[in-house]
Amino acid sequence: MPRKGEHMKKVCRLDGLGCATCAAKIENAVAKLPGVSSASVNFMTTKMVIEGEDARMDEIMDQATAIVKKVEPDVVVRKA
Amino acid sequence: MKPNENQKKLIKTIVGAVIYALAILTRVKGSPFSLAAFLVAYFIIGGDVLWRAARNILRGKVFDENFLMSLATIGAFIVGDFAEAVAVMLFYQVGELFQDYAVDQSRKSIASLMNIRPDYAVVQRGETLEKVDPDEVKVDEIIVIKPGERVPLDAVVLSGSSSIDTSALTGESLPRDVDAGDALLSGCINISGLITARVTKEYGESTVSKILDLVENAGNKKSNSEHFITKFAGVYTPVVVIVAVLLALIPPLVVPGATFREWIYRGLIFLVISCPCALVISIPLSFFGGIGGASRRGILVKGSNYLEALAQTEIVVFDKTGTLTKGTFTVQKIAPVGISQSELLERAACAESYSNHPISQSLQKAYGKVIDCARIRDVEETSGHGLTACVDEKTIAAGNAKLMRKLGVTFTEPEDIIGTVVHVAEDGVYRGYIVIADEVKEDAARAIAELKAANIHQTIMLTGDAKRIGERVASQLGLDEVYTELLPVDKVTKVEELLAKKSPRGKLAFVGDGINDAPVLARADIGIAMGGLGSDAAIEAADIVIMTDEPSKIATAIRVSQKTLRIVKQNITFALLVKGVVLLLGALGYASMWAAIFADVGVAILAILNAIRMLNVKSIK
Numbered sequence: 001m002p003r004k005g006e007h008m009k010k011v012c013r014l015d016g017l018g019c020a021t022c023a024a025k026i027e028n029a030v031a032k033l034p035g036v037s038s039a040s041v042n043f044m045t046t047k048m049v050i051e052g053e054d055a056r057m058d059e060i061m062d063q064a065t066a067i068v069k070k071v072e073p074d075v076v077v078r079k080a
Numbered sequence: 081m082k083p084n085e086n087q088k089k090l091i092k093t094i095v096g097a098v099i100y101a102l103a104i105l106t107r108v109k110g111s112p113f114s115l116a117a118f119l120v121a122y123f124i125i126g127g128d129v130l131w132r133a134a135r136n137i138l139r140g141k142v143f144d145e146n147f148l149m150s151l152a153t154i155g156a157f158i159v160g161d162f163a164e165a166v167a168v169m170l171f172y173q174v175g176e177l178f179q180d181y182a183v184d185q186s187r188k189s190i191a192s193l194m195n196i197r198p199d200y201a202v203v204q205r206g207e208t209l210e211k212v213d214p215d216e217v218k219v220d221e222i223i224v225i226k227p228g229e230r231v232p233l234d235a236v237v238l239s240g241s242s243s244i245d246t247s248a249l250t251g252e253s254l255p256r257d258v259d260a261g262d263a264l265l266s267g268c269i270n271i272s273g274l275i276t277a278r279v280t281k282e283y284g285e286s287t288v289s290k291i292l293d294l295v296e297n298a299g300n301k302k303s304n305s306e307h308f309i310t311k312f313a314g315v316y317t318p319v320v321v322i323v324a325v326l327l328a329l330i331p332p333l334v335v336p337g338a339t340f341r342e343w344i345y346r347g348l349i350f351l352v353i354s355c356p357c358a359l360v361i362s363i364p365l366s367f368f369g370g371i372g373g374a375s376r377r378g379i380l381v382k383g384s385n386y387l388e389a390l391a392q393t394e395i396v397v398f399d400k401t402g403t404l405t406k407g408t409f410t411v412q413k414i415a416p417v418g419i420s421q422s423e424l425l426e427r428a429a430c431a432e433s434y435s436n437h438p439i440s441q442s443l444q445k446a447y448g449k450v451i452d453c454a455r456i457r458d459v460e461e462t463s464g465h466g467l468t469a470c471v472d473e474k475t476i477a478a479g480n481a482k483l484m485r486k487l488g489v490t491f492t493e494p495e496d497i498i499g500t501v502v503h504v505a506e507d508g509v510y511r512g513y514i515v516i517a518d519e520v521k522e523d524a525a526r527a528i529a530e531l532k533a534a535n536i537h538q539t540i541m542l543t544g545d546a547k548r549i550g551e552r553v554a555s556q557l558g559l560d561e562v563y564t565e566l567l568p569v570d571k572v573t574k575v576e577e578l579l580a581k582k583s584p585r586g587k588l589a590f591v592g593d594g595i596n597d598a599p600v601l602a603r604a605d606i607g608i609a610m611g612g613l614g615s616d617a618a619i620e621a622a623d624i625v626i627m628t629d630e631p632s633k634i635a636t637a638i639r640v641s642q643k644t645l646r647i648v649k650q651n652i653t654f655a656l657l658v659k660g661v662v663l664l665l666g667a668l669g670y671a672s673m674w675a676a677i678f679a680d681v682g683v684a685i686l687a688i689l690n691a692i693r694m695l696n697v698k699s700i701k
Contacts, residue, residue, distance in 0.1 A: 018179075018180055018183065019145075019357075019361075020357070020360040020361040020364060021145075021313055021355075021356070021357065021360045024310040024313065024314075024360065028310075040300040040302075042296075042297070042299040042300050043299070043361075043364050044183075044186065044187065044299050044364055044365070044368040045187075045296050045299060046187070047296070049297070049300055070139060073135065073136075073139075
């Protein structure tokens with residue numbers, strides 16, 4: 001079992017991501033979430049990589065999904 | 081976006097455009113029918129934009145491009161410029177369609193790049209062959225690869241022989257022959273024969289998945305240009321929108337004689353130009369194209385930041401062995417005295433046949449025939465000198481000058497030799513010498529020349545070899561500087577010295593084989609490892625991995641990076657210049673809505689077309 005405070009990497013797909021400015025907005029907002037150490041949205045591969053505390057990952061993913069919904073309502077977050 | 085959604089949008093835009101054209105042709109000033117026709121065209125073309133703008137306002141997003149476009153076009157209707165209003169929406173949609181198309185195309189080209197992913201593995205389990213996902217195969221299982229199939233996992237050949245096409249990994253079109261005992265790399269294609277092989281690595285650790293991972297994630301390490309644009313976009317839009325509002329409101333209130341109609345029009349021009357889309361989309365597109373194109377040539381770049389740094393390279397530092405030279409010893413010269421060349425080689429090869437030393441192996445290889453062990457006895461090796469052996473009842477001594485002196489053989493020491501000299505004496509009579517040296521790679525000299533042509537200021541070689549050898553190789557290849565007799569630690573110090581000497585903006589790249597120079601690769605601005613195919617160490621340690629052994633690929637990589645950066649700079653300058661000029665002219669009242677449309681959509685399309693050039697790097701050798 002991973003201990004609390006341990007970091008992990010989570011990858012998800014952003015289906016329908018069509019605007020590079022939005023990609024940057026999502027990236028910035030997700031990177032500022034508590035527990036996230038780094039976030040990167042790759043516009044070309046439509047993948048988002050989030051690095052953060054393992055124990056809070058579920059919470060982080062929920063918040064990240066909410067951010068994506070807010071910035072780009074048409075984008076669907078899918079597990080990669 | 082789904083393709084049929086794009087098609088729907090395209091049809092809608094075309095229908096709208098036709099109605100718009102009719103509306104212009106039948107225009108009667110002040111006629112309500114004309115206004116109605118324009119409105120119909122407007123809603124057909126821009127209905128979805130208006131809808132998204134309304135929805136986003138409810139979500140509290142104001143500086144959204146849909147909103148800005150809606151505001152600009154509604155404003156144009158209000159001030160009575162119907163034709164312009166519809167045109168702004170029409171061209172905005174055309175621009176969007178074009179962007180989607182460009183992005184789709186380049187995503188497809190990634191997908192084709194990613195085509196090296198094996199779909200299945202055929203595993204021998206008990207008596208049956210099973211077709212399974214490569215992920216499910218364990219180390220040491222036996223896989224069968226038919227001609228035409230892709231090697232699913234890294235493995236070693238048990239039986240069968242075939243030719244293997246490695247071009248997907250290396251960009252090298254020449255097939256490689258494999259036999260029992262040879263390593264097979266996943267991602268390559270088996271061309272001719274049936275092979276059974278034992279799996280050496282799980283799928284996740286296999287070459288193909290490492291490469292896929294690397295290329296897919298390269299865009300995650302963003303370049304300075306991308307960071308700049310993201311920051312710029314964050315400031316640009318709000319500033320332009322605020323100026324637009326001020327422009328529309330203040331002059332009519334303050335300046336006598338200024339009308340709202342005139343100044344609102346000027347403000348609307350600002351709104352149309354307020355989206356930085358052209359830059360934001362074209363820059364990652366260029367980097368992606370550069371990285372993708374490089375990987376098709378067997379050059380893996382681990383991030384946009386490295387591609388950007390590579391374009392600013394001033395100094396390229398090479399390790400010698402394994403990078404500029406092959407790292408394997410071969411016979412370079414045979415100088416017999418009183419006997420033939422082949423006789424001299426035969427004597428040396430026989431005498432050395434019991435030794436495992438690299439020098440002995442290179443002699444065996446040059447001799448090329450099987451040596452009958454019965455001919456040789458009484459082998460006696462003196463460390464640091466060489467050896468003596470009884471071959472065909474004659475005493476053969478093979479070794480360095482010290483051995484010859486010790487045995488009292490009279491000989492003249494050859495001068496100006498690079499490499500290791502093996503002297504041979506037969507029953508105390510000198511028979512000549514053989515020179516063995518590390519071979520320079522075929523394309524090494526061309527690599528250096530091409531680097532110079534690509535504007536690299538300095539090419540430097542570091543080596544642990546003796547001064548004489550190092551300098552000879554360096555002058556043969558045309559390197560600018562060479563530092564010899566360095567221990568691995570000294571190489572790090574040397575690179576640090578060189579880093580201190582270069583200009584602040586210039587970058588230093590170090591090229592090594594990635595095996596024992598990891599600290600130097602890490603210390604340099606850009607670490608480039610050669611011969612990455614099959615070497616995990618090289619792939620891990622470096623920022624850029626050349627899959628083949630060819631140093632000339634470094635020049636290719638630099639040319640690709642320079643072209644990428646050139647396109648990025650062109651796009652930034654061009655877009656900012658056009659937008660800046662149109663904004664200025666707009667504020668002064670010289671620019672029309674049409675100029676604004678060009679500054680927005682026209683610039684976006686041109687920037688994207690320019691960036692797409694990068695996807696076609698076939699033109700770069």
